[in-house]
Amino acid sequence: MENEKADLQKHEQENDSLEKGIPPDAVQNSNPEYHFDVHDLDRVQRRLKQRHVQMIAIAGTIGTGLFLGSGGALSTAGPLGALLAYALVGTVAYSSLCAVGEMSTWAPISGTFPHFAARWVDPALGFATGWNYFYTNAISTPVEITAAVILLTFWDKDAPTSHITAYTLVICILVCLINIFGVRYFGESEFIFAIIKLVLIIGLLLTGLIIDLGGGPNKDRIGFRFWKNPGAVARLGLEPNHIGWDRFLAILGVLVQAAFSFQGMELVVIAASETESPRRNIAKAVRRVFWRILVFYILGILMIGMLVAYNDTELLQLAGVDTAASSPFVIAINRAGIKVLPHIVNAAIFTSAFSAGNSFLFCSSRVLYGLALRGQAPKFLTYCTKKGLPLFAVLVSSAFTLLSFMSVSAGADRVFTWFVNLSTTGGFTSWFVMNVTYLRFRKGMLVQGFDLKKNSYHNRFQPYISYWGAGWTLFFILINGFQVFWSFNASDFFTAYVNIPIFVVLYLGFKFTKRTSFWKPREMDFVTGIPTPEETEEPEEPPKNFGERIANIVF
Incomplete structure (x- = not known):
């Protein structure tokens, strides 16, 4: 009799799973050691709306790296x-x-990609990735706050120490x-900051185009003048006797700088567990x-490569000045005779730096919370x-x-340089883990009979783009400090590569302590503790008028 009841219960569970689109071979792991089912502990609420998520996705792709860092990229490698x-980095x-x-639309839960790494690759990898992402974002917060303070000194030249401290x-x-x-x-704050960034970048692009075509007060038509003289690609100066090799090294030197500009784009998926209708909204954001x-x-x-020459004296003199004055856009605007715009640009870039610090703090806190939920950080951090x-x-x-x-x-300048390098290489490591984890996720899904195309978001170029991403991020990690090998300096070598041993120690320490192993495709759990679409998605209301249709396209 008991066997018949057990068989009936199993049959009902199988039917229920089939109705939810879960294949009969799917694994459901109830072992409390892995903390896969944390519904009773996860108390965050879905309060981010569609417009928040879409504008956060935009804000993650525009920052001080584009407005200010682009000047250094131009002077290092030239316009081309x-x-x-x-x-390439894009x-x-x-x-x-x-x-x-794609993984977040399948599992919109707290912990995001560090938990995915623990769940579908190796618990030790999830632990190392989570703590790596936490400390790189946590130390990026003061770096961005410092950048915002420096931007304020644009209006407070030679600011005394008391002013800097107050700011x-x-x-x-x-x-x-x-x-x-x-x-x-x-x-709401990121929504407002994103709108400011959008207005700024669109305004700068239009202003730059007008200046380039000779529409500025000085009527100077620039065109592609600077691509011809001084040239399209600059030289780095490490190989003076080999021009082609030296130019290639200059491009390599900009790769790391460009990658720093793109970091933070994953904010939209970090917030998946706090987003309304996360599967629909995250899918829409990623596609755009x-x-x-x-x-x-x-x-x-x-x-900027059209507006300013890479050997422009003003561009080189302002290298290391982190205010609007060092922006190639502002240099071109000043030179064209437009006086008021630099102040507007500096104000907008200030909000960009403030937004970056705001976002880094959000990311670090949510990943730390996710680690605590899975027993990889102190339990008191799960309090909501x-x-x-x-x-x-x-x-x-x-x-x-x-x-x-x-x-x-x-005297703290050197420490801040360490922070920036640690943050950059930590970001590369996170990108690498995202791509590797996806490849394992895809393998497990296919082996267990899941249809990837039924997920809310699926990229038809997978798994090839993940191989592309994993290969290049590993390359970025290895060449991050390549210039030190032309003139070796122990301090520079340390700052460029210190994150690698930190990550390895975190990974091996957890692996040997907990005796973890890699998940085999048939052992991966794609079900336990993951809410169904019926639990997370709300009906999408069709636009009622022309204004709502426009908002639906934008957001």
């Missing part, structure tokens, strides 16, 4: 070299986002408060990112308020903003 570097960033986007304190408090108030306030990269980044780099805010995770992450006060001391 910078364009090639940004285009494809790698896009492949990584496609990979994590830093105010920005730290504002960034922390936005995150402490909750995800709704975070979403390709065009945003093409329009904003590629056209932006093309435009009644409104779904992981308060202690936010407070711990907010403590890192205090590091921004190091910028007040001139």
